[in-house]
Amino acid sequence: MSVRIPSLYVLVGLAVALTAAASYADYSDNHSRKYSHRGEQACSKHARIMRRACSADKIDDYWVHIADCTYVTKKEDERDCRYDAREEMYEKAEECRDVYEARRDVCELVGEKRYDVEFDxxxxxxxxxxxxxxxxxxxxxxxxxxxxxxxxxxxxxxxxxxxxxxxxxxxxxxxxxxxxxxxxxxxxxxxxxxxxxxxxxxxxxxxxxxxxxxxxxxxxxxxxxxxxxxxxxxxxxxxxxxxxxxxxxxxxxxxxxxxxxxxxxxxxxxxxxxxxxxxxxxxxxxxxxxxxxxxxxxxxxxxxxxxxxxxxxxxxxxxxxxxxxxxxxxxxxxxxxxxxxxxxxxxxxxxxxxxxxxxxxxxxxxxxxxxxxxxxxxxxx
Structure with missing residues (x-):
């Protein structure tokens, strides 16, 4: 038995996937282009990469939630389940942004150098x-x-x-x-x-x-x-x-x-x-x-x-x-x-x-x- 997926959720899913692909491509390009300057702007780079990690986690949680929705029996309950998945994804996006900004605040305080302190x-x-x-x-x-x-x-x-x-x-x-x-x-x-x-x-x-x-x-x-x-x-x-x-x-x-x-x-x-x-x-x-x-x-x-x-x-x-x-x-x-x-x-x-x-x-x-x-x-x- 096939399950119809409303077009709205297809669009949301495609947007999520495209965002992930774009983020990875951007990371790969930047990594290749800047590898020769390792350590420069390390703190901000760390913050940006962790934001990508947070976004990837957000996408994973979204699709796991959507997968669970396929086992919901009533149509209206499935619709509510998908709505909840989307709302949780939006909330996680805000959380990723807030944590990124907080990490950038750290960079402003302690500087951009790589944190590689070695205590003797x-x-x-x-x-x-x-x-x-x-x-x-x-x-x-x-x-x-x-x-x-x-x-x-x-x-x-x-x-x-x-x-x-x-x-x-x-x-x-x-x-x-x-x-x-x-x-x-x-x-x-x-x-x-x-x-x-x-x-x-x-x-x-x-x-x-x-x-x-x-x-x-x-x-x-x-x-x-x-x-x-x-x-x-x-x-x-x-x-x-x-x-x-x-x-x-x-x-x-x-x-x-x-x-x-x-x-x-x-x-x-x-x-x-x-x-x-x-x-x-x-x-x-x-x-x-x-x-x-x-x-x-x-x-x-x-x-x-x-x-x-x-x-x-x-x-x-x-x-x-x-x-x-x-x-x-x-x-x-x-x-x-x-x-x-x-x-x-x-x-x-x-x-x-x-x-x-x-x-x-x-x-x-x-x-x-x-x-x-x-x-x-x-x-x-």
């Missing part, structure tokens, strides 16, 4: 010497034990520097455990914490005091099971490269790639001010660790998610204290993640009444389920 292990300090003869980065200290906690309405985030050191692509990196829990109550009314996201971050410090982001291994948890590992990368693996999480001496107006794993981890940072206080639109100053005009203010975003940008604030000597969410136009949304307590010992921070942990024992049990070895003595008590 000889330029890095032993993580165990940080805080023991080697001064830590004032904005992101890697001293073992350093911990900060973010309390949300129903969420607890614990970020702690363990005593683990790991080689990541030849760099000596401190292992940071970043654990996100949803707080609730069990059947008996006692506080319980359910894991939402469990991450190992790997950071190193060079001799200049810069904190280098070597990679991460992250798990998103759904009902106690690992749902996905999106965002994971490691310096030196599958062409992924480390970047500068935050400089020890940042210069306003300049910026860095914090990580580079194409289409997976592409965050970058722009340094805004060295003497900032969160604005009223961002919710005002940080209650537990007020900036009082002394914080480093940054703009940070992954161009793959241009609508998820943040202004972050770092208090010298304390570290990260606030992330204020921004909308697509760069305006504060009012949503923020604020550090409620911080210190140099995981135990002391979590047990401090001022930290506001509802049930320390329950939180410790939850943390030790997901990171029993990494948290060492904390889980042996």
């Amino acid at each position: 292990p000889a330029d890095f300090v032993d993580p165990d010497e940080i805080g023991n003869g080697v001064a830590p980065n004032p904005y992101w200290p890697l001293t073992a034990g350093h911990t900060h906690v973010i309390l949300g309405e129903d969420e607890v985030v614990v970020v702690t520097a363990t005593d683990e050191v790991r080689d990541v692509g030849g760099l000596p990196c401190r292992v940071i455990r970043d654990l996100v829990f949803e707080a609730g109550e069990d059947d008996e009314g006692d506080t319980e914490y359910e894991a939402v996201e469990v991450t190992q971050d790997w950071y190193a410090q060079n001799m200049y005091g810069d904190t280098i982001y070597c990679g991460e291994n992250t798990y998103e948890i759904e009902e106690g099971l690992i749902d996905n590992t999106d965002g994971s990368f490691a310096n030196g693996t599958d062409r992924a490269r480390a970047g500068f999480l935050v400089r020890a001496m940042p210069v306003p107006g300049e910026g860095d790639r914090q990580e580079m794993a194409t289409d997976e981890a592409e965050d970058y940072v722009e340094y805004i001010s060295l003497a900032a206080t969160p604005s009223d639109d961002e919710g005002g100053d940080v209650e537990a660790f007020p900036c009082n005009g002394e914080c480093l203010k940054t703009f940070e975003v992954n161009p793959r998610d241009p609508g998820q940008a943040e202004h972050k604030y770092y208090l010298p000597g304390t570290g990260f204290v606030l992330a204020a969410k921004l909308d697509e136009d760069g305006n504060p949304t009012g949503e923020r993640e604020e550090v409620s307590c911080s210190g140099d010992s995981l135990d002391e921070v979590l047990e401090d009444d001022s930290c506001g942990i509802a049930d320390f024992e329950a939180l410790r049990d939850a943390m030790c389920i997901w990171a029993p070895e990494g948290l060492g003595n904390f889980c042996d008590e």
Whole structure:
């Protein structure tokens, strides 16, 4: 039995196919013509190629959706199915454009040169010497034990520097455990914490005091099971490269790639001010660790998610204290993640009444389920 395809969808399909063919031909011509100038305008070229990849993905999704529509029984439902496929394709086209423009913004900030930075292990300090003869980065200290906690309405985030050191692509990196829990109550009314996201971050410090982001291994948890590992990368693996999480001496107006794993981890940072206080639109100053005009203010975003940008604030000597969410136009949304307590010992921070942990024992049990070895003595008590 044959299925008639309305002429409108034939035209849409032809337009999609012709666009793909034209894009490929354009890419092939440009590649041949410009191959002798490798590295020139590399950032913009990377953005253009990734836009083509996004368009190809859009076309693939469209035809898969159309294929599914052929199995729809009712004619009106098939028509609706095809309409949905076309609308989704248009939405994906807008997304491809937005991501392309965000990647071009990165090029304007960091320049057009190919991102082929190679970190020399000889330029890095032993993580165990940080805080023991080697001064830590004032904005992101890697001293073992350093911990900060973010309390949300129903969420607890614990970020702690363990005593683990790991080689990541030849760099000596401190292992940071970043654990996100949803707080609730069990059947008996006692506080319980359910894991939402469990991450190992790997950071190193060079001799200049810069904190280098070597990679991460992250798990998103759904009902106690690992749902996905999106965002994971490691310096030196599958062409992924480390970047500068935050400089020890940042210069306003300049910026860095914090990580580079194409289409997976592409965050970058722009340094805004060295003497900032969160604005009223961002919710005002940080209650537990007020900036009082002394914080480093940054703009940070992954161009793959241009609508998820943040202004972050770092208090010298304390570290990260606030992330204020921004909308697509760069305006504060009012949503923020604020550090409620911080210190140099995981135990002391979590047990401090001022930290506001509802049930320390329950939180410790939850943390030790997901990171029993990494948290060492904390889980042996």
